[in-house]
Amino acid sequence: MKEKKTILVVDDMVQIRNILQFSLHKEGYDVILADNGADAIKQVSGDDSLFSKTVDLIILDIMMPKMDGYEVLKKLRSSDSTKDIPVIFLTAKAQKKDLAKGIEAGANDYLVKPFKLADLFKKIKQLTNDSL
Amino acid sequence: MKIEPIEKDIFFLRKTISDLTEEMDLLRMLHDMSKQLLSKFELNEITAILLNIIKEIINYNSCALYLYNKDSNSYKVAEVRGISENKLKQYKLDERIISWAFKEGRWAQAFFSEHPNPKSDELVYILPLQSVKKNLGFLLTFTDPEKDAFTPANIKLLAFIATQAGTALENQDLYSELNYSKEYINNILESINGGLITIDMMDKITQINKNATAMLGLPSGDIVGSRYKDVFTDIVVKMIDNEKKKALKDGFTSEVLFEYTISENLIIPLGINSSLLLDGAGNRNGIIIVLRNMAASKELERIRQLDELKNEFVSNVSHELRTPLSIIKSYVEVMLEQVDPDDHQTRKEFLTVINTETDRLSDLVSDLLDISRIEADRFDIELNSISISDIIESVLPKLETFDNNHNLIVDIPSGLPDLLADKDKMVQVFINLLTNALKFSPDGGKVFIRAEIKKDKLKCDVSDQGIGIPEKDINRIFEKFYRVDNSDKYEISGTGLGLPIVNHIIASHGGEISVKSHLDKGSTFTILLPFDRN
Numbered sequence: 001m002k003e004k005k006t007i008l009v010v011d012d013m014v015q016i017r018n019i020l021q022f023s024l025h026k027e028g029y030d031v032i033l034a035d036n037g038a039d040a041i042k043q044v045s046g047d048d049s050l051f052s053k054t055v056d057l058i059i060l061d062i063m064m065p066k067m068d069g070y071e072v073l074k075k076l077r078s079s080d081s082t083k084d085i086p087v088i089f090l091t092a093k094a095q096k097k098d099l100a101k102g103i104e105a106g107a108n109d110y111l112v113k114p115f116k117l118a119d120l121f122k123k124i125k126q127l128t129n130d131s132l
Numbered sequence: 133m134k135i136e137p138i139e140k141d142i143f144f145l146r147k148t149i150s151d152l153t154e155e156m157d158l159l160r161m162l163h164d165m166s167k168q169l170l171s172k173f174e175l176n177e178i179t180a181i182l183l184n185i186i187k188e189i190i191n192y193n194s195c196a197l198y199l200y201n202k203d204s205n206s207y208k209v210a211e212v213r214g215i216s217e218n219k220l221k222q223y224k225l226d227e228r229i230i231s232w233a234f235k236e237g238r239w240a241q242a243f244f245s246e247h248p249n250p251k252s253d254e255l256v257y258i259l260p261l262q263s264v265k266k267n268l269g270f271l272l273t274f275t276d277p278e279k280d281a282f283t284p285a286n287i288k289l290l291a292f293i294a295t296q297a298g299t300a301l302e303n304q305d306l307y308s309e310l311n312y313s314k315e316y317i318n319n320i321l322e323s324i325n326g327g328l329i330t331i332d333m334m335d336k337i338t339q340i341n342k343n344a345t346a347m348l349g350l351p352s353g354d355i356v357g358s359r360y361k362d363v364f365t366d367i368v369v370k371m372i373d374n375e376k377k378k379a380l381k382d383g384f385t386s387e388v389l390f391e392y393t394i395s396e397n398l399i400i401p402l403g404i405n406s407s408l409l410l411d412g413a414g415n416r417n418g419i420i421i422v423l424r425n426m427a428a429s430k431e432l433e434r435i436r437q438l439d440e441l442k443n444e445f446v447s448n449v450s451h452e453l454r455t456p457l458s459i460i461k462s463y464v465e466v467m468l469e470q471v472d473p474d475d476h477q478t479r480k481e482f483l484t485v486i487n488t489e490t491d492r493l494s495d496l497v498s499d500l501l502d503i504s505r506i507e508a509d510r511f512d513i514e515l516n517s518i519s520i521s522d523i524i525e526s527v528l529p530k531l532e533t534f535d536n537n538h539n540l541i542v543d544i545p546s547g548l549p550d551l552l553a554d555k556d557k558m559v560q561v562f563i564n565l566l567t568n569a570l571k572f573s574p575d576g577g578k579v580f581i582r583a584e585i586k587k588d589k590l591k592c593d594v595s596d597q598g599i600g601i602p603e604k605d606i607n608r609i610f611e612k613f614y615r616v617d618n619s620d621k622y623e624i625s626g627t628g629l630g631l632p633i634v635n636h637i638i639a640s641h642g643g644e645i646s647v648k649s650h651l652d653k654g655s656t657f658t659i660l661l662p663f664d665r666n
Contacts, residue, residue, distance in 0.1 A: 013455065018485075023470055026466075092454035092458065094450060113457070113458030114457045117466065
């Protein structure tokens, strides 16, 4: 059996983290969670030995306290170890300028809340080359 | 040496004395004439005097004065005596004679190419009027030949008069130009959309326009020439002192704003700036102070801000609606697609989340409805006797689902008198205030709710140890749609409706709300509410 892909879900809303964890888990992914940007960076950078797992994809919220999604992405893209991790923005910011800002910041894809789970799964598969 | 008989000498002496007397009379007359001519600056006065003097000398039958007209680049009749302008028009004057008279600068006899009355034996003469630089006009005189007006003495006199008249006319021209420029500049100063004051280096007011007088609420009356310290109010004097100091140092000042109190209920926002006045040689001449009434631009700024607020509001509301909607949708989808129908535990857990989020959505919709009711002045409250403890008891369960990372400390003594209040609305007030306190506090932060009697009112504090409110925003947080922009530090969502609604509810209960805040230390909202008098 192929090794499970690991997805990091970064969102300050506990309800979103929980449902994505449940759903992605059912889809056959390993899921790790972060409720803020700093924690997310720590987890993928491998600074924390507890979470030394490689992350295959990140689902990232934009509006979060302390460090927003754009900044998290900027930090990820500026480090060699994390610059290639696919990132999907998942956000309630629905204005065109927000979408443009997200893509400009280097996001691979974008989903506006409320979203269809099927759309999310499709995007994840595309970005992880998963044939599941 | 030959001695002449005494009689001859006496005759000679007499003649000399008479000649000298005549000469003196002539000089006196010339002096008087030129004094008369040069004392006038109005064109019609000068021409009248000129024609009178010439009448005295040559006793003309009629005359016509032509003056150069800049606009038509020709000589036009300025004044006539003893002849009508219409009749004058019938004379066709040979222009070559005029040119000759100007060129020679002296009298010339005029000839006409057409003469209305060929039998007339009147003599017609042209007297050119010139200044050093230019030809100003000429005088046509019609005289009887037998009067012998053109004696050498008269010709001398007339030449002199023509020169004096030329000078007087040129002076008049310069004077009227000067007057025109002065009037023109005055019109500019008065029409300019702003107040203008100039003071000289001795602090005397040299110019002040009506706008400045109005803006500073000064009594009308001529204050030009007074020292500004003697006529302006202390506050204006202080302001001008400051401007003067800076302008003398740097040559100019940047515009500063200040609220100027004209009278008890009239305060206008004034923009003031000034610069150094220099004369042609670059010497300091004084200060020019420019005042602008900023009320109009403030109003525009306010409308622009309101527009911005509304756009931001729409985007905020959209975000606020999307968040619970997306949670509900995800949970429903997962339940439909992925949750085992027999997994009752998970289903119940998910349904609880959906339920809470539905409440959140409906609260948001109520907020939107409330604000539109407030706008339409249809926000009704239903007053009943109720205790603060009852209100807080209804609030707490709703908060638990929202947050369990904070330490909420409730300190409400028992036995406080009842309030006359709308319970649902009061619950809304405390939910809003407590939700804010939690939302803007770090995890683990303490949030307090305290109540006590203060005089005849209930005083209730909701305080947190959160991020605080910047000073520049604190006066605006109760304005609808207004949100503190702290996006550089935090992305905290909200619609900007909570506090305006709270404010309105408290006010409609006859209460008051105030806030104290320190950045990064926390905020305290204090509510004062009247007790139920029954």
